[in-house]
Amino acid sequence: MTVTASPEAAVRGPGQLAVDLAGVVKRFGAVTAVDDISLRIRPGEVVALLGPNGAGKTSTIDMLLGLSAPTHGTVRVYGRPPQEAVALGLVSAVLQTGGLLKDYTVEETVRLTAVLFGRGRDDVGRALRRAGIADIGSRLVGKCSGGQQQRLRFAMALLPDPELLILDEPTTGMDVGGRHDFWSAIREDARGGRTVIFATHYLEEADAYADRVVFVRRGRVVADGTAAEVKALASGRTVRATLPGADEAALRGLPGVESVEVRGDSVYVHARDTDQVARYLLSETAARDLEITSRNLEQAFLALTGDETVVGSAR
Amino acid sequence: MSMPVTRNLPRFGGFTFAMIGLELRRMVRNKRTVIFTVVLPAAFFLLFGTNAAARTERVGGGNVTGLILVSMAVYGAMLSTTSGGAMVSIERAAGWSRQLRLTPLRPAAYIAVKLVLAMVIGAVSVLVAFAVGAVSGAQLPASAWVACGLLAWVCALVFAAFGLFMGYLLPSENVMQILGPVLAVLAFAGGLFVPLDQMGHTFATIAQFTPVYGVGEIARYPLTRDGNLWVAALNVVVWTALFAAGAMWRFRRDTARV
Numbered sequence: 001m002t003v004t005a006s007p008e009a010a011v012r013g014p015g016q017l018a019v020d021l022a023g024v025v026k027r028f029g030a031v032t033a034v035d036d037i038s039l040r041i042r043p044g045e046v047v048a049l050l051g052p053n054g055a056g057k058t059s060t061i062d063m064l065l066g067l068s069a070p071t072h073g074t075v076r077v078y079g080r081p082p083q084e085a086v087a088l089g090l091v092s093a094v095l096q097t098g099g100l101l102k103d104y105t106v107e108e109t110v111r112l113t114a115v116l117f118g119r120g121r122d123d124v125g126r127a128l129r130r131a132g133i134a135d136i137g138s139r140l141v142g143k144c145s146g147g148q149q150q151r152l153r154f155a156m157a158l159l160p161d162p163e164l165l166i167l168d169e170p171t172t173g174m175d176v177g178g179r180h181d182f183w184s185a186i187r188e189d190a191r192g193g194r195t196v197i198f199a200t201h202y203l204e205e206a207d208a209y210a211d212r213v214v215f216v217r218r219g220r221v222v223a224d225g226t227a228a229e230v231k232a233l234a235s236g237r238t239v240r241a242t243l244p245g246a247d248e249a250a251l252r253g254l255p256g257v258e259s260v261e262v263r264g265d266s267v268y269v270h271a272r273d274t275d276q277v278a279r280y281l282l283s284e285t286a287a288r289d290l291e292i293t294s295r296n297l298e299q300a301f302l303a304l305t306g307d308e309t310v311v312g313s314a315r
Numbered sequence: 316m317s318m319p320v321t322r323n324l325p326r327f328g329g330f331t332f333a334m335i336g337l338e339l340r341r342m343v344r345n346k347r348t349v350i351f352t353v354v355l356p357a358a359f360f361l362l363f364g365t366n367a368a369a370r371t372e373r374v375g376g377g378n379v380t381g382l383i384l385v386s387m388a389v390y391g392a393m394l395s396t397t398s399g400g401a402m403v404s405i406e407r408a409a410g411w412s413r414q415l416r417l418t419p420l421r422p423a424a425y426i427a428v429k430l431v432l433a434m435v436i437g438a439v440s441v442l443v444a445f446a447v448g449a450v451s452g453a454q455l456p457a458s459a460w461v462a463c464g465l466l467a468w469v470c471a472l473v474f475a476a477f478g479l480f481m482g483y484l485l486p487s488e489n490v491m492q493i494l495g496p497v498l499a500v501l502a503f504a505g506g507l508f509v510p511l512d513q514m515g516h517t518f519a520t521i522a523q524f525t526p527v528y529g530v531g532e533i534a535r536y537p538l539t540r541d542g543n544l545w546v547a548a549l550n551v552v553v554w555t556a557l558f559a560a561g562a563m564w565r566f567r568r569d570t571a572r573v
Contacts, residue, residue, distance in 0.1 A: 065416075065417060066416075067413065067416060067417075086416075086417055086418075086419075087324055087418075087419040088322040088323075088324065088419070089322055089419070090322065092417060093417055095410075095413070095414070095417075097410065098409055098410025098411075098413070098414075099409070099410040099411060099413060099414035100409065100410075100411065100414070101341065101405075101406065101409055101411050102409070103341045103344050103345055104337075104341055108337055108340070108341070111337065112334060112337050113418065115331055115333040115334050115337065116325065116329050116331075116334065116415075116418040116419060116420050117325070117418060117419060118323070118325045118419075156414075157417075160322075
């Protein structure tokens with residue numbers, strides 16, 4: 001199952017790519033964490049890297065940030081080697097955990113980041129405000145909640161005013177309210193045209209906040225498409241009916257039918273227009289006990305990332 | 316974002332006094348560090364160095380209280396510089412070093428900041444000990460106040476290197492809980508707490524090879540004018556080289572992941 005966006009159609013002018021991963025492989029000893037990923041991200045895109053734990057999302061992000069080097073392939077961020085892009089403040093990141101010192105106050109932590117990037121006090125205040133933590137500037141980091149610490153990481157990431165912001169599972173461990181507030185802040189910020197890449201295993205986050213969703217599984221890109229396409233993928237419903245000796249080919253031939261599965265006397269038809277399938281089953285066949293269930297994003301996700309699926313790369 | 320931003324790399328790999336200032340502020344906030352580096356050596360001095368016998372017995376141009384003061388200043392300086400260097404351990408454990416790699420700060424500039432910090436708190440430790448000593452009966456010739464203090468401080472660079480080495484070697488968040496006792500044993504073995512000539516010949520011979528010996532001998536020399544300066548200097552140079560090499564080795568391993 002594959003979703004494909006039309007990459008060429010959306011290219012805006014001759015602008016430089018924000019991210020260009022070409023044939024990237026990352027191995028740790030015998031383990032291949034990233035297995036030949038090629039990915040091009042244009043400036044201004046908000047991209048979700050979606051996949052289960054261990055899919056290679058964090059390894060990919062580490063290479064984008066110059067925290068590790070690919071075993072094979074090349075990584076370019078705004079046309080530069082990642083470490084250079086990081087040092088220039090073109091790219092910054094909110095990493096999963098850690099990365100803060102308990103003995104600093106919130107404001108001092110951001111001020112230190114400003115000092116390192118050669119920025120002034122104005123930038124400190126702006127980053128604190130944008131991250132929504134200006135009111136707790138004098139609080140010690142060790143006394144901040146998980147959500148506040150995550151906002152602090154966000155403020156630090158905003159400080160160099162990066163072209164590309166990378167978020168690695170940014171809302172892990174946050175409650176629903178904290179998650180909502182955090183995404184509101186990110187969304188507000190992305191309105192200015194910043195490129196954003198975020199890794200997540202929350203489907204609803206990918207769906208709600210990304211223009212483009214890149215599914216990763218076992219170090220490979222399984223699917224790559226717009227959020228709308230992901231929704232379409234998940235929009236279908238399943239009709240289950242008891243129908244001994246079902247004619248699979250005939251069912252598959254119905255308009256909008258995506259898949260047909262026969263298990264014993266039961267038949268499962270997955271389709272966009274399940275009403276039409278139901279009408280057909282009841283009027284043209286001996287089917288009975290009809291049930292119609294909707295397929296949610298979770299199932300779409302499992303279908304894409306599960307082991308039983310035959311995988312085809314989109315790009 | 317909307318306006319094009321000029322982006323430049325910072326000078327000196329990101330080494331700034333503003334960073335040192337912030338780091339100092341953080342260090343002072345840590346009560347354990349303050350107690351270890353400033354209070355403890357001064358308290359030891361008051362406890363062991365200010366009895367009547369020590370005040371009256373003469374050494375060089377001063378008294379034994381002054382001699383013990385210099386030893387305690389050395390002890391304070393080595394505690395301070397070690398904990399300054401060992402800060403990298405806490406920062407690595409907290410993931411802060413990784414966070415810093417998302418900034419223009421070069422690893423060498425980071426090390427330089429840590430060394431400067433270690434030496435600054437080392438200086439504070441020596442100054443506090445000397446101030447306490449001055450009002451508590453320690454007598455040294457004027458030149459020795461300056462020379463002993465400077466030497467205690469400068470030679471403590473050995474322990475800044477030691478702290479860095481241990482900071483990269485030990486991944487513990489409470490690295491000073493390990494290093495505190497280690498330093499106490501080294502200080503004892505190096506003759507800071509008890510004069511080596513009271514410890515017997517074998518012990519005194521072994522002591523010359525331990526890393527605190529050289530620093531103590533050199534720092535006390537302006538007062539005592541006694542002992543073999545060459546052996547002491549060799550001791551300091553060799554241990555500094557060893558610890559610095561160790562720190563470099565671990566540091567390279569740490570940054571080689573890129």
